Structure formats: C-alpha cells, structure tokens
Amino acid sequence: MLIGKSPKIPTSEITSETTYLNRRKFIGQSAALIAGSGLLSSAQAGLQPDDEITPEDIVTQFNNFYEFGTDKSDPFENAHAMTTDPWTVNVSGEAKKTGDFAFEDIIKGMTAEERIYRFRCVEAWSMVVPWMGIPLKKILEQFEPTGNAKYVEFKTLVRPDEMPGQSSFFSSIDWPYTEGLRMDEAYNPLSIMVTGLFGKELPNQNGAPWRLMVPWKYGFKSVKSIVSIRFVEKEPLNTWQQLQASEYGFYANVNPAVSHPRWSQASERRLPSTLFNTNRRPTLPFNGYAEEVAHLYKGMDLKKFF
C-alpha cells in the first residue's frame, strides 16, 4: 500500500485498516453472539475511536452526484452506464500547454498515494475516506499556467444519455457542473486529484476516472468526473453559487461559525449513524485542517466570503 506523508489528521485519531478490519470482524462476531442471545446490538459504541474509516459500501453507495439523480442511492444505481475509457480532458485558458489530452497521458508516470481525509458535506453529514490521489499541484504545473492564471476552473462530463439527472426535465441545474479554486488553494499540498478509493480504482459513482478532493471545503467543491481544466484570471462561477448565491459561495470552507440557511453547520453526523445515535460531533474550522490552510485566508472576512 502506498502511504503518503500527508494525512494531517493526527495519526492517533486514525485507525489503521488492519485494526479497523479486525474491529469489524470483532463487531461481526459480537453481533452474531448478541443476535444469538436475542439481545439487540449496542455493543459497538465502546469500540469507536474518534475517526474510524467509513465502511466502503457506504462511501460507494451513499453519494451526491446529481448527474445521476438527486437521491443518495441514485449514483450507485445509475453511474455504471458512464463510459470512462477513453477519457479526454480539455485544458484551456491562461497556460502555455493547452488542448485536448488523454487522461492516461496527464497522469503518466505519477503515483497515486493514499490520503485518509475527513469528508464533510454541506448537508451536515461526514465520513472518513481513504482516497488514492495525486497532488493537484503536480498535475496543474505540467500545463505551465501563466502569471495571469489566478484561478482554476473544473467541469464535469456532460453526457445526458449516460447521465439520467442531466436529461431529467425536473432538474434546474445548468450543466456542466462547474467548480473552481484559487491557484494558491489548488497548490496547497492537501489538494489532490483522486484516482482511487480503498486501494482500488475510483468507482464511477465517486467520480471516475478522476475527481478533485479539497478536504477543508464542503464536499460540493470536490468536483467529479472532470473533463475540463481552465486557468482563468477571474473567479469562476461555481454551479451551486449560480443556483443559489445567497446560500452557496465560492469558497465553501467548512466553517461551524457560518450557519447555512438550510442546515446549521455547528455539528455533523458522522456516518454511519444509527436511529438512536446520530453520531453527532462538533464540526471543526476548515474541517480540522486549519493548521494547513488557514493562512490562505488571512485577513479575509470568512462570514462574507463563505
């Protein structure tokens, strides 16, 4: 397994996969035991440390990917129809090397490293996910962005015949799904392009063949199935801001102090939660990555630039 140095969640908070798997096994055994004795399971509580990796079936079957439908289960049910090979990425804007590139050529010679990140959705639920990814900086630098490149904009694939959400009459989203980062955010060592999950190829419903992951921002910033990278001088208009500017901004940094019109952001439900224990925990500024990224926003009023 390739383990990068970067997961800055204190190592003490992370459960190694072996321990985790053993624990699962143990839970399974105790569950069987408990079931056998006719009691209901409540024995798991004592076994949970702070950040346990979210089970793979939840990470891959509980997704927001509106291109495939608005239910959390829609992406898992529909995304298999998406063709990810061949995959062409268009690079444009303020860079020396622009044009159409085959996905394999862009990542050629680069090794994906494992990064275990907290993942915080704007809907106030969260997971802990073992991604496999390549530092975004490494990917972007090969296109040699010019001095005018202040922001980078990403776009998701548009293919209505493979993406039922895009062909739906009842959707109000102006496809393609668009997101962006400031260049210094994109060059932060935490920012990665994800190509794998749980040590395997990235599943379609999680954004195959590659997707962004910026763990200190709400999940919607981490755009999936990217086909376009554009270097621009002006701040790009991201999809959710375009839909509802009063609720979604460009920055979307995880911030418990700035409440959202639909959800309080002060706390989150760590999945899986159960009916009788929502597994609620306080949300941390920058999703716990303040040490790595807070300096990017020095002097900015984060209530205004939400």
Next chain:
Amino acid sequence: MVMVKRRPNSTLKFTLAVFAGAPFAWLVYLISLEIAQPTSGLGPDPAEGLLHYLGEWSMIMLLVAFSVTPVRRIFKQPLLARSRRMMGLFAFAYVFLHLLAYIVLYVELSMQQLLEDFVERTYITAGIAAFFGLLAMAITSTKGWRRRLGQNWLRLHKVIYLVVPLALLHLIWLRKDGFADITLYILWFVILLGERAYQVRKSRQAATV
C-alpha cells in the same frame, strides 16, 4: 362484547384506513430492519432517511385528505364524507411523526438548534406553521368541538387552504434540485382547488336563478 352491525360505509372506511396506514406499516418494518442491523433499513443516515420518508408521506396524505370532498362530488360517493375526518387525522398523524422525528432524532432535542431553525430557516417556519394549522383542525375534529364551535367550525377548518400551500412551500424551499414529485403535488393541489372553484361558481349560479 356487543356485536356491531356493519354499516355500508364501514367497509369503505376500513379499506381507506388500510391504505392510509400501509406506509406506516412499511416504516415499522424498515425500522425493525434498522434495529436488527444498522443501515439496512433506512440507509447510513437513518435519521434523515426517516425524516424524509415521513415528510413525503405527510405531503401525500395531506393531499389525499384534501381530495376526499372533490372525489366524493365528482364520483358521487356520498359515503366518502364519513371518511373525511379519518383521512385528515391520518394526515395529521404522519405530520406529527415527521415533526417528532425532526425534534427527537434530527436536532436531538437541542433547544438552541430548534429556535435557530424556527427563526432562521424559512422552510422550517413554514412547516411549523402548517403543523399548528393542522393541530387546530385535529383537536377540533371531535363531534363535541364541532357542536360547540357551530358556524365557526367550518371557518376554522378553512385553514386547510393555508396548510397545504405552506406544506408545499416547506418542501419547495427545502429541495435543491429534482422537482418531479413537487411538480406532481402542485398539479394535484391545483386540480383540487379548481374543482372547489367550480363548485363555488355553480352554487352561486344556482343561487341567482
């Protein structure tokens, strides 16, 4: 035990009750799955799963209750009138459970969170307002209250014309995208309003003749 003679409307009423209770029965089944094995019945975020399930059925049951009178008139089923209160109470029950799930499972009884939601989140304000309208209707749905209130009873129960749109607003403001079901609900509501407008017109014309 006293034997009750089956009146012709009791079969109809019983059938309606079975249909109206079915989503609840299914929910009980899902919850039992969930209790036996977490995430199996209501998904990895069961509090939200339960909340949305009850919310969706609250909306449908409200519209069903609101449909009783028009359906009675259009299909000339006078016996349906005797099921109207029951259907209204079913709708109230789903709404009540929806609210209960929100307070107990979702905000986990946090007073501060509840207040923040009521004041700052307009979709929740609309939902709460709809609930209180329904609550007033549910409390005064007994024969005793109906007699005591006299003419005012009908007036009070006109609050349904506010409750349904408020419930629709609650859903519209909450939803981010994917408006298929909402479109259907709005259409359903508009048809029911249309039928009532037609009845009012007809009775006015009859009065002037």
